[in-house]
Amino acid sequence: MIQNFNFASIPHIIFGAGKLNELYEIVPKFGNNVLFVIGGSSLERSGKWKEISSSMENKSITYTSVSVKGEPSPPIVDQIAENFRNKNIDLIIGIGGGSVTDAGKAISAMIPKEDSIKNYLEGVGTKIHDGKKIPYIAIPTTSGTGSEATKNAVISDIGSEGFKKSLRHDNLIPNIALIDPELMISCPPSITGACGMDAFTQLLEAYVSTKASPMTDALAYSGMEYMNKNMIPACFGGASDVNVRAAMAYGSLMSGITLANAGLGIVHGLASPIGGFFDIPHGVVCGTLLAEATRMNIKKLKELSVAGKAGLKKHANIGALLSGNKLNGEGKIDENCSILISTLEKWTEELKIDRLGKYGITSEHIEKIVKKAGLKNNPVNLNDKDIETIILNRL
Amino acid sequence: MIQNFNFASIPHIIFGAGKLNELYEIVPKFGNNVLFVIGGSSLERSGKWKEISSSMENKSITYTSVSVKGEPSPPIVDQIAENFRNKNIDLIIGIGGGSVTDAGKAISAMIPKEDSIKNYLEGVGTKIHDGKKIPYIAIPTTSGTGSEATKNAVISDIGSEGFKKSLRHDNLIPNIALIDPELMISCPPSITGACGMDAFTQLLEAYVSTKASPMTDALAYSGMEYMNKNMIPACFGGASDVNVRAAMAYGSLMSGITLANAGLGIVHGLASPIGGFFDIPHGVVCGTLLAEATRMNIKKLKELSVAGKAGLKKHANIGALLSGNKLNGEGKIDENCSILISTLEKWTEELKIDRLGKYGITSEHIEKIVKKAGLKNNPVNLNDKDIETIILNRL
Numbered sequence: 001m002i003q004n005f006n007f008a009s010i011p012h013i014i015f016g017a018g019k020l021n022e023l024y025e026i027v028p029k030f031g032n033n034v035l036f037v038i039g040g041s042s043l044e045r046s047g048k049w050k051e052i053s054s055s056m057e058n059k060s061i062t063y064t065s066v067s068v069k070g071e072p073s074p075p076i077v078d079q080i081a082e083n084f085r086n087k088n089i090d091l092i093i094g095i096g097g098g099s100v101t102d103a104g105k106a107i108s109a110m111i112p113k114e115d116s117i118k119n120y121l122e123g124v125g126t127k128i129h130d131g132k133k134i135p136y137i138a139i140p141t142t143s144g145t146g147s148e149a150t151k152n153a154v155i156s157d158i159g160s161e162g163f164k165k166s167l168r169h170d171n172l173i174p175n176i177a178l179i180d181p182e183l184m185i186s187c188p189p190s191i192t193g194a195c196g197m198d199a200f201t202q203l204l205e206a207y208v209s210t211k212a213s214p215m216t217d218a219l220a221y222s223g224m225e226y227m228n229k230n231m232i233p234a235c236f237g238g239a240s241d242v243n244v245r246a247a248m249a250y251g252s253l254m255s256g257i258t259l260a261n262a263g264l265g266i267v268h269g270l271a272s273p274i275g276g277f278f279d280i281p282h283g284v285v286c287g288t289l290l291a292e293a294t295r296m297n298i299k300k301l302k303e304l305s306v307a308g309k310a311g312l313k314k315h316a317n318i319g320a321l322l323s324g325n326k327l328n329g330e331g332k333i334d335e336n337c338s339i340l341i342s343t344l345e346k347w348t349e350e351l352k353i354d355r356l357g358k359y360g361i362t363s364e365h366i367e368k369i370v371k372k373a374g375l376k377n378n379p380v381n382l383n384d385k386d387i388e389t390i391i392l393n394r395l
Numbered sequence: 396m397i398q399n400f401n402f403a404s405i406p407h408i409i410f411g412a413g414k415l416n417e418l419y420e421i422v423p424k425f426g427n428n429v430l431f432v433i434g435g436s437s438l439e440r441s442g443k444w445k446e447i448s449s450s451m452e453n454k455s456i457t458y459t460s461v462s463v464k465g466e467p468s469p470p471i472v473d474q475i476a477e478n479f480r481n482k483n484i485d486l487i488i489g490i491g492g493g494s495v496t497d498a499g500k501a502i503s504a505m506i507p508k509e510d511s512i513k514n515y516l517e518g519v520g521t522k523i524h525d526g527k528k529i530p531y532i533a534i535p536t537t538s539g540t541g542s543e544a545t546k547n548a549v550i551s552d553i554g555s556e557g558f559k560k561s562l563r564h565d566n567l568i569p570n571i572a573l574i575d576p577e578l579m580i581s582c583p584p585s586i587t588g589a590c591g592m593d594a595f596t597q598l599l600e601a602y603v604s605t606k607a608s609p610m611t612d613a614l615a616y617s618g619m620e621y622m623n624k625n626m627i628p629a630c631f632g633g634a635s636d637v638n639v640r641a642a643m644a645y646g647s648l649m650s651g652i653t654l655a656n657a658g659l660g661i662v663h664g665l666a667s668p669i670g671g672f673f674d675i676p677h678g679v680v681c682g683t684l685l686a687e688a689t690r691m692n693i694k695k696l697k698e699l700s701v702a703g704k705a706g707l708k709k710h711a712n713i714g715a716l717l718s719g720n721k722l723n724g725e726g727k728i729d730e731n732c733s734i735l736i737s738t739l740e741k742w743t744e745e746l747k748i749d750r751l752g753k754y755g756i757t758s759e760h761i762e763k764i765v766k767k768a769g770l771k772n773n774p775v776n777l778n779d780k781d782i783e784t785i786i787l788n789r790l
Contacts, residue, residue: 001641002410002411002641005408006407007405007410009407010402010404012401012403013402013610015402016398016400017399214621215614215617218613218616218617219610222612222613243396243397246396246397250397254610
């Protein structure tokens with residue numbers, strides 16, 4: 001039986017090695033005045049920024065660039081939006097990791113407004129964004145958040161009263177997602193690993209979500225299939241292999257599409273408060289919690305007996321997939337659930353994903369974190385004690 | 396290795412039994428002046444038209460309806476577009492089978508123009524449509540063409556110099572595809588069968604297409620998985636089971652999304668001239684040719700030896716899926732390819748899909764048809780003799 005579902009639009013996707021070159025044909029369709037949102041210096045170091053800027057000059061396109069370092073906060077977005085308001089920007093292009101592509105998305109939505117983004121953030125402000133924006137092209141340089149395909153921009157205000165909340169509207173899905181795996185080759189192993197674990201978390205959480213549909217299942221499974229064989233190579237021997245990077249980028253793209261349409265689970269329900277209170281990369285929070293959260297979900301699904309069967313079967317499907325023998329599936333629920341947990345543990349270990357303690361999180365903080373945690377569309381109900389256990393095991 | 400690919404936007408999808416009721420919340424977001432494009436009398440007979448029209452009146456929405464019977468031709472589209480030009484239509488809603496949803500799509504694109512649709516049809520006119528249109532919602536009542544998710548409208552001019560050609564633009568993808576399987580329950584077995592075979596043809600042709608990507612593969616496979624178990628029940632004992640209808644509708648929706656992004660093969664390359672020269676339902680052409688075309692493709696792929704392996708493996712994947720034991724997959728290429736052909740033959744037989752001869756097609760017409768046939772994105776090259784054989788076997 002197919003549950004009722006909605007599936008929002010997706011961006012126009014342009015995928016493949018060397019596809020950055022198509023950007024120069026696309027830009028004039030939107031206009032002649034472009035704002036680039038970029039990150040730190042890595043784009044410059046890789047020589048790609050020089051390539052992009054000279055191509056813009058060759059095409060006689062007026063462009064400006066702003067740099068957003070780290071995760072975008074309300075003051076950063078507000079300041080940039082103010083600076084470029086009434087400047088007749090035709091198109092915004094965000095090139096960078098998840099923070100940069102989210103920043104670009106937020107700026108494209110806030111230039112047409114007159115006030116602070118804070119007023120429109122879920123759970124923070126009281127206004128609803130109407131979806132009006134400057135056209136936006138997202139070009140990821142990491143394989144992580146899948147932001148190039150989502151309808152939300154995550155905005156952070158880090159501190160003891162901090163938050164990580166979303167500006168969200170169906171219309172904020174980028175007009176175009178341009179994914180060129182060549183841009184990811186220079187991404188260092190530690191970032192590749194944490195981002196890869198974030199994307200995989202999104203795929204798995206969307207796949208087992210209470211809001212999953214046959215469409216999100218098909219795309220999430222496909223994303224996990226490609227990431228499975230490439231997660232470790234991308235951080236080690238295959239880092240400069242464009243096919244390995246393409247598989248990771250594809251998984252990340254699928255994670256954005258599926259999370260936007262099926263939602264997420266407890267790992268992301270914890271990533272929001274942990275990332276708000278502590279200065280810790282989002283990919284590390286997800287990567288470090290994924291195996292423990294999956295173990296807990298499977299345990300609780302087993303306790304539900306008949307009602308937990310469908311959820312267990314889905315976890316088992318992915319265990320079989322990760323075992324490299326997806327044909328080993330049906331029937332062997334327990335065995336494949338164990339394979340899923342042990343593979344995620346192995347990845348966490350091999351990719352050297354930090355424990356939470358490294359960022360100053362101790363058992364004293366757990367209560368505060370749990371209080372702000374959300375279950376989102378987790379496949380099974382978890383109580384505070386269960387959530388505490390997940391965190392405790394990764395301090 | 397992932398080949399480079401593009402994936403166009405898809406409509407916002409609203410899927411599920413009873414979802415027609417959401418239409419009345421959505422319409423006011425587009426405006427207050429609606430043009431309905433409907434088909435013959437089946438919507439009236441089912442009582443659904445009364446339900447829709449009284450809901451519009453209750454919401455004080457101004458609406459008009461036009462009826463399009465049979466496949467839309469240039470004069471029909473031109474006439475309706477002319478009648479509603481400068482009438483401030485805010486939204487067009489097409490409710491019906493593939494012909495009706497295509498007609499609605501074409502009308503939404505032609506109201507903003509001043510001349511005939513003929514000028515914009517691929518292979519007929521010389522103008523390129525710019526994608527400007529009145530917003531369009533497609534609501535299918537059959538599970539067939541997947542038109543609710545595609546960027547083209549097929550326009551027919553039947554006769555000895557006839558054609559079936561597309562008006563195509565990325566922006567013609569409907570704004571919303573509302574798929575309510577309750578609307579399909581009254582569809583009679585002969586139409587359900589022919590439409591189902593059309594949708595399955597589109598899924599299989601997209602899956603084995605030279606333009607297939609991991610995304611289209613995942614969605615096409617998922618569509619075939621749901622259609623497999625429901626193709627025969629939908630035409631017999633399960634015709635009034637909304638879950639059976641939902642599975643067929645889901646398959647059809649996936650077929651639209653995947654054909655728009657991966658293209659089609661020889662069956663659709665033949666459907667265009669055959670449907671142009673003869674008055675024969677599109678679903679019957681596809682259904683009647685599918686098994687023979689698949690047999691020919693597999694034969695030719697085998698002749699290619701190494702170069703044909705990937706294509707054979709894809710056909711075998713679907714054979715294994717249809718066998719009800721997809722785990723039977725890897726390795727058994729020959730066996731699973733045979734299962735694919737024999738299952739398609741069994742369906743053609745059980746669904747009583749007419750042979751071409753019934754519509755007056757004889758061996759004398761073959762040369763003319765072959766001359767106008769296109770290979771599209773067929774997985775293997777076929778010569779005129781091969782294409783002749785496919786048709787001959789279904790006269």
